[in-house]
Amino acid sequence: MTLKKFFRPFLYLLGLYVIVCFLLRILLIFNPIVTGGFSLGSILKIFFLGALSNAFVFIVVGVLFWMYLLFLSDGKYKKPFGYIIFGLLLLLLIYVSFFNTIFNQYGGVVPTLVITFIGIKTFLFGLLLFLPKYRKQIRLVLYTFTIFIFVTLILLNGVSEFFFWNEFGVRYNFIAVDYLIYTNEVIGNIMESYPIVPLFTGLGIASLGITIFIVYKTKSYLNHLPSFFSKLKIIVVNAIGLLLALLLIPALAHLQNAQNIFTNELQADGIHKFYDAFLDNSLNYFKFYPTINQQEAFQTLQKQFPDIKGESTLRSIKDSIPEVHKNVVLITVESLSEEFLAHYGNKKDLTPFLDSLADKSLIFTNLYAVGNRTVRGLEALTLSLPPTAGESIIKRKDNKDKFNLGNIFKQRGYQVKFMYGGYSYFDNMKDFFEGNGYDIVDRSNFKPEEITFANVWGVCDEDMANKAIETMNAEAATGKPFFNHWMTVSNHRPYTFPNGKIDIRGDAKSRDGGVKYTDYALHKFFSMAEKQPWFNNTIFIIVADHCASSAGRTALPMDKYRIPAIVYSRNFIPSQEVTKLCSQIDIMPTVLGLMHFTYPTKFFGQNVLDSTYIPRAFIATYQDLGFIRDSTLTVLSPVKQIQQYELKEEPIEGVAPQFQSKYKEILLNKPDLIRKKEAISFYQTASWLLQHKGYQQ
Template sequence: MKVANLIFKRYSLLFGFSAWYLLFSLLLRVFFLFWQIDDVDLSILILFKILFTGFIFDLGVLSFLFLISSFYLLIIPTKLIGSKLDKFFLIFGSVVTLFIFVFTFFAEITFWEEFRCRFNFVAVDYLIYTFEVVKNIHESYPLYLLIPGILLLTSIIYYVMLKLDFLKNTLESKPSFRYRLLMFVVASFFALFYISFVKNSDAEWSKNRYNNEISKSGIYSFFAEFRNNKLDFKTFYASISDQEAFTILRNDLKAKNESFLSNDFTIKRKVVDSQETQVKPNVVFVLMESMSASFMKTYGSTENITPFLDSISKEAFTFKNLYATGNRTVRGMEAITLSIPPTPGQSIVKRPNNSNLYTISNVFKSKNYKCNFFYGGDGYFDNMNAFYGGNGFDIYDRGRGSILDDAIKTKRHNIDDNEVTFENAWGICDEDIYNKMIQVADEYHNKKKPFFNFVMTTSNHRPYTYPANKIDIPSGTGREGAVKYADYALQQLIQKSKNKPWFNNTIFIFVADHCASSAGKDEIDVANYHIPAIIYGKNLIQKQEINKLCSQIDVFPTLFGLLHWNYTSNFFGTNVLNQEYKERALVGTYLKLGYKKQDKVMILTNKKTAHYYSWEPTSNILNILPMNQKEQKEAISWYQVADYLYVNNKLK
């Protein structure tokens, strides 16, 4: 008993800190429960399971804290226990750790507000791109209140721990090296146990996504995602033989005017149009940040925040039933540029070995086009410069250093300060990036060279700030204003372009990268993947509404079909106007991979399982169905083949 008391006193600061962490983590979990009270499935049993699961993961966080702390308490010589040096390290370490944990709790609340989930791979990305993220936080939240609040709470908690004599007891107790070694061994055992056997996905016990997310621990989730940013498909997902997967997919892709170039494991094929033309219109493609279909009257909105897009959709080739492949910008870029389903883990845009791939730029370059990529922020963010520069595009961005030029294989152009009228954390306003694009379009028109200009917008993003006096909603007041400004900027783009000699020979394409929010209580919130897609070209593209179910990956194959081009395709997307086109959409999260056909949705999970649902659009509810083996194999084939082609360098 005396020995146990001696050990406990030496570790009392650590035990006190742990008790505080468990209490605050419980309060945060309860806070999230009340936040999503209308969405969670709740009963006494479910509440117990949420809190118990959360407690287990909180212990996992503490196991690593115990490992680090017990290592220090082990290696300090007995004669130095209680010394000024020991006191300094204990106070410094405990205060810094406490501040980090308090900061993390606040950060989890802001992250939940944005993404409706615990820390995930997005948070890992944000750690890498600190400049943009810190600036965004500064512009989005009142840091003059937030930082003092964190410091005050840290001080109060530490003061309470001092009053309870946790530090005093830790300094006064001197257990022998043998007992300290025992504590370190025990801490090591629990840390290794969590590393080896407790996966973050173990918290996903419910069909209700919110129940799962609230069960998790933010810190544990963060480090779990840090380890697992790339997932081997066959290790984590239900799979079939590669031969069967390619057979099923090639059957889905086959069309009368397309012929596969090989019988090997490939989808490369020749597309031949009987009405082939040599027409080469310029193409301006705008990937619109967070532009949900639900914002537009064209898709059923009762608001009037996209008047221009709604008006131009009546004159254009409009996809009414098109879905984004993912919930991040890099997923939209991947889907559009590579015409590929989302592979589990990180987007190919951010993976290694992603240069010299077969992209839409290869089709344009085969027609002698100049391909350019425009981004109003620093293209280092999300690896955009490296990806587009390594795949045939010239880059126009607001890069902060010429050292980035070494990472790309093509010419990079910086957008100068004198070309900027407004800028926030994510980059220059949409009007400014369109003005830059128009300037470059003028240059290539004067050179008599057709151009394909790919523009990524930024204004419709938190902190939702934009130039003053442009629209009737004040800057920085919310999403609705950002959407309306983004729409206004598109109107200015068309109005300015109409005065250019190249306008009548230019096609404009407007497609969202993803919806403003994709989170819901179901595994995949299908409605929050529905995005607008519009192809507009005066005298070039006939007005038409397409109600077929389709995907982002189909946009450019459909454009090439409208232009009656012959080309080589290594794309998963197809021309929706083909008689053989089979309606489907591919929608995914970081871990869940969805395959939608009509009102049925197959979802593949990273636990080698699959769930089959019927989807009710009006209520946006997924109802479980008995498994359909044929549909499951078809869903698997799309994702397994995409992963196979990337891993085996067959997207080159």
């Protein structure tokens, strides 16, 4: 048998992977989420360089398949080696099953997985050892099963990439890494959001058909297993291919440098993007981002905060009017894009309650979320800190005892709680909020009879509203003021909620339904709250955690970060529109200003209503850090890259000027050095303070 024939099984799988990726690119290009056209050069880059990336990535991943093929041998079953190996496998199985091993220290399902794997391996080795007459047939079954697994994973990856793109408009990124950690919620979300049975039935049929074809074409490998010296040659060829792949994969990634972000994403290989995201979940600002002299950075920051000294943001907020210790309820609404509200041009009447409440409230009309994940929004509201590169502070190990909003209230005798309809261990919220002085009210606090409807993310927002009222009544009974931060869950895929509440069915799995039901639940909460004696002594803040989608032609599309924020307090806060450009981190410092709090602060957020406030905003992914000021967007990216865009408004017909949110981002060839320095100073100082424990309580 020639050496070429030994490579046939691998080449068929390689070809399948490249073909699936080619077809996937065609589907993604025509996805409605992709905006703008592509030049001929872009198309060639997407498909030619993309195919090369796919091939080299599979060469690396295919090492697992080669290990299986190269371990196929008849020699290891000969006496006495076969019995020695079988005996060792049995001893290993007994050891991991009945003794305290390192796997037991990991806990969870790890010991079970290890025992199952070794058990199956021992059983199959025994079959091949003691049934030599049926060895070829058994090996063919195992070979077919192995091919089936690889084929299924290739097809499943293509399907997963399609749905991930449909949701986020990018290849696998940091969110996909997160999803591997919280498999229960994510798998539940998938099960409830998509037609899993027909989807996996079709996938299984396709995998089986392709497997039969590949096995038929390559089963001769099993009849003529390579000799020891042939295997050495195969290993050498594989080693050369692996080395080339490891060198060329990053080189091809560097060629993903088009101005259109969709071109780069389409050209990329999803598995490689996932690997990059896994490695880069913690980014050292000073290693990957542009910097200036540290003293100069804080001096630049001092223009925003004149009272700070040295390498610190510590300063005093003073008010001549006595403090007003009203109750405060901060409601963070899942995925509430500004586009859902009538004020911003929506014609579907999705938020009738919020639209009516906005007219009676202080409403921020030009406000931007700092990020595109819930944890980023919670971080911004709690710590009033610009987003820093990598994972949210909430999910970092060093996430406790930070200078935070809850502590400011606690120092004044407030009861401080975080409320969440799901299990707050998700996204590390429980660890973060408890570590910063909050008490937790989540799904684990519900009695079975208190839950009328729940999905994988938690109890419906109505049930959480009932629990919130119960909790606040108990707090009010103590005579102490309370600060409660409630994170909603219903406006999240699969968008399921109780039927019969709104004019959209709860099992229709409609985003519009999720938005409208959340608005309904908030209306119900306010209706109940109005009947409580503490209502007139309470400030309510309603703000989105992030937008419903963050995908666009550029890395940081402005309209995908614009969110509504409403501050309501009957007979205390007059209705008004705050049109100044501002950030999520400014909301609570503004509320503290309305309450005339005098306090020492390290917050980067500011009271927007203060005459000294300088309008600016922060928007970011886990990697790209954006700073908006005076119609200029400055974006800091790895490695040490800076780009600036002129923001040119694209008016939406029928929308008032203060609610316009569409902008064309025009790349500037000549950067504004002042804005560049400002952007660096904010992100550099925030990163430095976190790194050097300068943002602790």
